[in-house]
Amino acid sequence: xxxxxxxxxxxxxxxAVSIEAAVTTAIKRAHKTIKKLxxxxxxxxxxxxxKGKVLHWQVTIKVGFVVEG
Amino acid sequence: xxxxxxxxxxxxxxxAVSIEAAVTTAIKRAHKTIKKLxxxxxxxxxxxxxKGKVLHWQVTIKVGFVVEG
Amino acid sequence: xxxxxxxxxxxxxxxAVSIEAAVTTAIKRAHKTIKKLxxxxxxxxxxxxxKGKVLHWQVTIKVGFVVEG
Amino acid sequence: xxxxxxxxxxxxxxxAVSIEAAVTTAIKRAHKTIKKLxxxxxxxxxxxxxKGKVLHWQVTIKVGFVVEG
Amino acid sequence: xxxxxxxxxxxxxxxAVSIEAAVTTAIKRAHKTIKKLxxxxxxxxxxxxxKGKVLHWQVTIKVGFVVEG
Amino acid sequence: xxxxxxxxxxxxxxxAVSIEAAVTTAIKRAHKTIKKLxxxxxxxxxxxxxKGKVLHWQVTIKVGFVVEG
Amino acid sequence: xxxxxxxxxxxxxxxAVSIEAAVTTAIKRAHKTIKKLxxxxxxxxxxxxxKGKVLHWQVTIKVGFVVEG
Amino acid sequence: xxxxxxxxxxxxxxxAVSIEAAVTTAIKRAHKTIKKLxxxxxxxxxxxxxKGKVLHWQVTIKVGFVVEG
Amino acid sequence: xxxxxxxxxxxxxxxAVSIEAAVTTAIKRAHKTIKKLxxxxxxxxxxxxxKGKVLHWQVTIKVGFVVEG
Amino acid sequence: xxxxxxxxxxxxxxxAVSIEAAVTTAIKRAHKTIKKLxxxxxxxxxxxxxKGKVLHWQVTIKVGFVVEG
Amino acid sequence: xxxxxxxxxxxxxxxAVSIEAAVTTAIKRAHKTIKKLxxxxxxxxxxxxxKGKVLHWQVTIKVGFVVEG
Amino acid sequence: xxxxxxxxxxxxxxxAVSIEAAVTTAIKRAHKTIKKLxxxxxxxxxxxxxKGKVLHWQVTIKVGFVVEG
Numbered sequence: 001x002x003x004x005x006x007x008x009x010x011x012x013x014x015x016a017v018s019i020e021a022a023v024t025t026a027i028k029r030a031h032k033t034i035k036k037l038x039x040x041x042x043x044x045x046x047x048x049x050x051k052g053k054v055l056h057w058q059v060t061i062k063v064g065f066v067v068e069g
Numbered sequence: 070x071x072x073x074x075x076x077x078x079x080x081x082x083x084x085a086v087s088i089e090a091a092v093t094t095a096i097k098r099a100h101k102t103i104k105k106l107x108x109x110x111x112x113x114x115x116x117x118x119x120k121g122k123v124l125h126w127q128v129t130i131k132v133g134f135v136v137e138g
Numbered sequence: 139x140x141x142x143x144x145x146x147x148x149x150x151x152x153x154a155v156s157i158e159a160a161v162t163t164a165i166k167r168a169h170k171t172i173k174k175l176x177x178x179x180x181x182x183x184x185x186x187x188x189k190g191k192v193l194h195w196q197v198t199i200k201v202g203f204v205v206e207g
Numbered sequence: 208x209x210x211x212x213x214x215x216x217x218x219x220x221x222x223a224v225s226i227e228a229a230v231t232t233a234i235k236r237a238h239k240t241i242k243k244l245x246x247x248x249x250x251x252x253x254x255x256x257x258k259g260k261v262l263h264w265q266v267t268i269k270v271g272f273v274v275e276g
Numbered sequence: 277x278x279x280x281x282x283x284x285x286x287x288x289x290x291x292a293v294s295i296e297a298a299v300t301t302a303i304k305r306a307h308k309t310i311k312k313l314x315x316x317x318x319x320x321x322x323x324x325x326x327k328g329k330v331l332h333w334q335v336t337i338k339v340g341f342v343v344e345g
Numbered sequence: 346x347x348x349x350x351x352x353x354x355x356x357x358x359x360x361a362v363s364i365e366a367a368v369t370t371a372i373k374r375a376h377k378t379i380k381k382l383x384x385x386x387x388x389x390x391x392x393x394x395x396k397g398k399v400l401h402w403q404v405t406i407k408v409g410f411v412v413e414g
Numbered sequence: 415x416x417x418x419x420x421x422x423x424x425x426x427x428x429x430a431v432s433i434e435a436a437v438t439t440a441i442k443r444a445h446k447t448i449k450k451l452x453x454x455x456x457x458x459x460x461x462x463x464x465k466g467k468v469l470h471w472q473v474t475i476k477v478g479f480v481v482e483g
Numbered sequence: 484x485x486x487x488x489x490x491x492x493x494x495x496x497x498x499a500v501s502i503e504a505a506v507t508t509a510i511k512r513a514h515k516t517i518k519k520l521x522x523x524x525x526x527x528x529x530x531x532x533x534k535g536k537v538l539h540w541q542v543t544i545k546v547g548f549v550v551e552g
Numbered sequence: 553x554x555x556x557x558x559x560x561x562x563x564x565x566x567x568a569v570s571i572e573a574a575v576t577t578a579i580k581r582a583h584k585t586i587k588k589l590x591x592x593x594x595x596x597x598x599x600x601x602x603k604g605k606v607l608h609w610q611v612t613i614k615v616g617f618v619v620e621g
Numbered sequence: 622x623x624x625x626x627x628x629x630x631x632x633x634x635x636x637a638v639s640i641e642a643a644v645t646t647a648i649k650r651a652h653k654t655i656k657k658l659x660x661x662x663x664x665x666x667x668x669x670x671x672k673g674k675v676l677h678w679q680v681t682i683k684v685g686f687v688v689e690g
Numbered sequence: 691x692x693x694x695x696x697x698x699x700x701x702x703x704x705x706a707v708s709i710e711a712a713v714t715t716a717i718k719r720a721h722k723t724i725k726k727l728x729x730x731x732x733x734x735x736x737x738x739x740x741k742g743k744v745l746h747w748q749v750t751i752k753v754g755f756v757v758e759g
Numbered sequence: 760x761x762x763x764x765x766x767x768x769x770x771x772x773x774x775a776v777s778i779e780a781a782v783t784t785a786i787k788r789a790h791k792t793i794k795k796l797x798x799x800x801x802x803x804x805x806x807x808x809x810k811g812k813v814l815h816w817q818v819t820i821k822v823g824f825v826v827e828g
Contacts, residue, residue, distance in 0.1 A: 003643075005650040006633040008681070012489040012547065018089050020156050022486075023185070024192060029488040029550060031190025040192075042183040045111040047092070049132070052100025054093060054109075060491070063187070064633065067650060072367075074374040075357040077405070081213040081271070087158050091210075098212040098274060114180040116161070118201070121169025123162060123178075129215070133357070136374060141298075143305040144288040146336070150420040150478070160417075167419040167481060198422070202288070205305060219351040219409070225572050227294050229348075230323070231330060236350040236412060238328025247330075249321040252594040254575070256615070259583025261576060261592075267353070270325070279436075281443040282426040284474070296570050299599070300606060307604025316606075318597040339601070340426065343443060363503050365708050368737070369744060376742025385744075387735040390525040392506070394546070397514025399507060399523075408739070432779050434639050437668070438675060445673025454675075456666040459801040461782070463822070466790025468783060468799075477670070495627040495685070501710050505624075512626040512688060528732040530713070532753070535721025537714060537730075543629070555712075557719040558702040560750070564765040564823065574762075581764040581826060612767070616702070619719060641777050644806070645813060652811025661813075663804040684808070693781075695788040696771040698819070754771070757788060 005067045010043065012060040019045055022059035036065045074136045079112065081129045088114055091128035105134045143205045148181065150198040157183055160197035174203045212274045217250065219267045226252055229266035243272045281343045286319065288336045295321055298335035312341045350412045355388065357405045364390055367404035381410045419481045424457065426474040433459055436473035450479045488550045493526065495543040502528055505542040519548045557619045562595065564612040571597055574611035588617045626688045631664065633681040640666055643680035657686045695757045700733065702750040709735055712749035726755045764826045769802065771819040778804055781818035795824045 013026025023040065031037055044060040082095025092109065100106055113129040151164025161178065169175055182198040220233025230247065238244055251267040289302025299316065307313055320336040358371025368385065376382055389405040427440025437454065445451055458474040496509025506523065514520055527543040565578025575592065583589055596612040634647025644661065652658055665681040703716025713730065721727055734750040772785025782799065790796055803819040 003635045003637070003646045003677075004633075005635075005647050008631040008633070010491040010545075011550070012487075012491070014486045014488075016486070018087075018156075020192075020195070025486045026488050027187055027192065028190055029552075035190075037187045037190065039187060040185050047109050049096055049106045049108060052097055052106065054089075054096065056486075057089070062631075067632075069650075072359045072361070072370045072401075073357075074359075074371050077355040077357070079215040079269075080274075081211075081215070083210045083212075085210070087156075094210045095212050098276075116178050118165055118175045118177060121166055121175065123158075123165065125210075126158070131355075136356075138374075141290045141292070141301045141332075142288075143290075143302050146286040146288070148422040148476075149481070150422070152417045152419075154417070163417045164419050167483075194417075200286075205287070207305075217353040217407075218412070219349075219353070221348045221350075223348070225294075225570075227330075227333070232348045233350050234325055234330065235328055236414075242328075244325045244328065246325060247323050254592050256579055256589045256591060259580055259589065261572075261579065263348075264572070279428045279430070279439045279470075280426075281428075281440050284424040284426070294570075296606075296609070303601055303606065304604055311604075313601045313604065315601060316599050338424075343425075345443075363501075363708075365744075365747070372739055372744065373742055382739045382742065384739060385737050392523050394510055394520045394522060397511055397520065399503075399510065402503070432639075432777075434675075434678070441670055441675065442673055451670045451673065453670060454668050461799050463786055463796045463798060466787055466796065468779075468786065471779070493629040493683075494688075495625075495629070497624045497626075499624070501708075508624045509626050512690075530730050532717055532727045532729060535718055535727065537710075537717065539624075540710070555704045555706070555715045555746075557704075557716050560700040560702070562767040562821075563826075564767070566762045566764075568762070577762045578764050581828075608762075614700075619701070621719075639777075641813075641816070648808055648813065649811055658808045658811065660808060661806050693773045693775070693784045693815075695773075695785050698769040698771070752769075757770070759788075 006038075006064045007067050008062050008064045010060065010062050012058055014056045014058050016054075016056055019057050019059055022057040023061055026059070026061055027063065030063055034065050037063055038066065039064050075107075075133045076136050077131050077133045079129065079131050081127055083125045083127050085123075085125055088126050088128055091126040092130055095128070095130055096132065099132055103134050106132055107135065108133045144176075144202045145205050146200050146202045148198065148200050150196055152194045152196050154192075154194055157195050157197055160195040161199055164197070164199055165201065168201055172203050175201055176204065177202045213245075213271045214274050215269050215271045217267065217269050219265055221263045221265050223261075223263055226264050226266055229264040230268055233266070233268055234270065237270055241272050244270055245273065246271050282314075282340045283343050284338050284340045286336065286338050288334055290332045290334050292330075292332055295333050295335055298333040299337055302335070302337055303339065306339055310341050313339055314342065315340050351383075351409045352412050353407050353409045355405065355407050357403055359401045359403050361399075361401055364402050364404055367402040368406055371404070371406055372408065375408055379410050382408055383411065384409045420452075420478045421481050422476050422478045424474065424476050426472055428470045428472050430468075430470055433471050433473055436471040437475055440473070440475055441477065444477055448479050451477055452480065453478050489521075489547045490550050491545050491547045493543065493545050495541055497539045497541050499537075499539055502540050502542055505540040506544055509542070509544055510546065513546055517548050520546055521549065522547050558590075558616045559619050560614050560616045562612065562614050564610055566608045566610050568606075568608055571609050571611055574609040575613055578611070578613055579615065582615055586617050589615055590618065591616050627659075627685045628688050629683050629685045631681065631683050633679055635677045635679050637675075637677055640678050640680055643678040644682055647680070647682055648684065651684055655686050657689075658684055659687065660685045696728075696754045697757050698752050698754045700750065700752050702748055704746045704748050706744075706746055709747050709749055712747040713751055716749070716751055717753065720753055724755050727753055728756065729754045765797075765823045766826050767821050767823045769819065769821050771817055773815045773817050775813075775815055778816050778818055781816040782820055785818070785820055786822065789822055793824050796822055797825065798823050
């Protein structure tokens, strides 16, 4: 079995709707330039508040992808 | 640009529905007495279980707000 | 008031839908063999990605239950 | 089942006798102004030393209580 | 010298009296089914409060024991 | 020697000048309402950037003070 | 794609030779009773010393395996 | 309100003068290639010593910036 | 007010009786060679078990003392 | 002495042989595009298991290198 | 290239002026007895407060130096 | 059973060969002046890189030994 190298980058995605949607925002954007994204890990979940309501969920993730040989 | 001071308090909100709803429960209640809430950070996500089902999501957040001069 | 002993186990549940559903997957399965599950805590939220989309949410929880006398 | 909101505050209690007594010092004082204290968690155990003896145990706890609707 | 394998389990013991008694509660119960317990480590010290008094000390420990060949 | 109880609060002070000045901003403001502040601990040092320059140092501190009997 | 549940257990393996061998000791033993081990993570690397030499490497790992439906 | 994606990178800046100057060194250099830097967080403060004096402050920061659509 | 320098050392004290006694064991011994011990912080509480009973409490502390000019 | 800026990236290297070989896999690959790699730090050591044997060591490292003026 | 051994000690320096000056206080004192100090890392930044002003910055550092053969 | 006191010191050993050899370098050196070393724990694994190769493994350990009565 061949050895592999993966690279990890850290992104924050935002969404007015949910934590899952904020993660999806970040992954969808990263996919535009990096095709081989294979996993993510949630590092931090924050948000902005306006008049007692959550304005934006801000979820920071670490995303990993294979680095080609 | 003027210097500011922010205070942070720690709250746990609960909800039978979702993590997002538990956060909203806490923020809505805090907003009754503190009008300038501006951000939050999720510190801990726990829950109670009854007969193999999640009874309540219990999400602990740190909430920040501006302290007036 | 009687003293109690609780045991904690660590599980990862997966779901294509949401973080909450992944937690529920793990708790439902554990409930088949352990009837007294009483609380959980989310330890880690990860996921697998395929073609720029979240394929599976993988949520690791610690679950606690009473150990009978 | 109704949703709840809990607030957490951080206190340090001291005692010349024991860790348990230092925790009790802090809780007893907090109870004077907050009647609904329901749980605590030990965050840090420190102490001052004088002539090779523990002068005071200083135990920092986080205490939680229900915030009325 | 022979190689060994140890397993660790996580338990919470409770006591109305002290932290040490809560640890003992957990170890005594575990000893009923696992004879070779050899060490423990305190992971968390919490408690429940009633009317400004500690009702129960709740101490979570990790306990290790040799796994027979 | 009498037992004491200390309370800790968490604040963020900002300054365009330095980390020390941001801490001072927070302490000076807290002193307006709490006279017995006795110590602080830096929890987090962040800042905002504008056009490649630090616009504001944002330093989060935990501040402790004696709670009167 | 079907949802899965994984369980994690914590083990310490020892070896007089190397860190890798200590991990292998733990996994080989666990494999005797759990056939579906699929991954591990090193949590802690310790050792005992005798006369200025490492007597045993003691490596604690978390091991994960699929829980059958 | 539109959703955003932020990327974070980790840099260490050095300075013979102060912690603030070391942070500035890193931000100024990053600004040459990334125009939209918006915030930073100090992760680690270290330094090299020569003949009992601090030769260089080495401050590691995480810097965040908006990723264009 | 004069500037000071403190040194910290890490010790583990043991006791068959209690956590407090284990801390005292360590401090009493350190006091034999270092007269100016002024504070300590509990880093870790562990113990050895024999036949389902705590044989020894092993408490690791960091101890600080003034370094003379 | 001139001020410097270093950048850190996070990589995972794999190897069927050892932890050291997995680190080397990652560094060798990074060296193809970044010539000035100067240090690394191990962040996480994991692995995949097949039939009770370690199939691949997966070691995550942070690698630092000088950013040219 | 020869193998080396470094030892690390933990010190707290104080200063009425700044964080940098508190670090310098500690390093200058350590240099009196240990000539080969080569690096430090800031572990904790605290301070004492008097009448709403920072009386002393108290910075704890880990200092490393080569241990001669 | 008699109470004991252990002291812990922190060392970094280096080796061009392996992590295990770097640990051994540190322990062998410490043994020259402290005969009763009894255990160690790996705190950090780092290394220096030259031309895409690991020049030195740098492993930081905490070593414990009995302090004579």
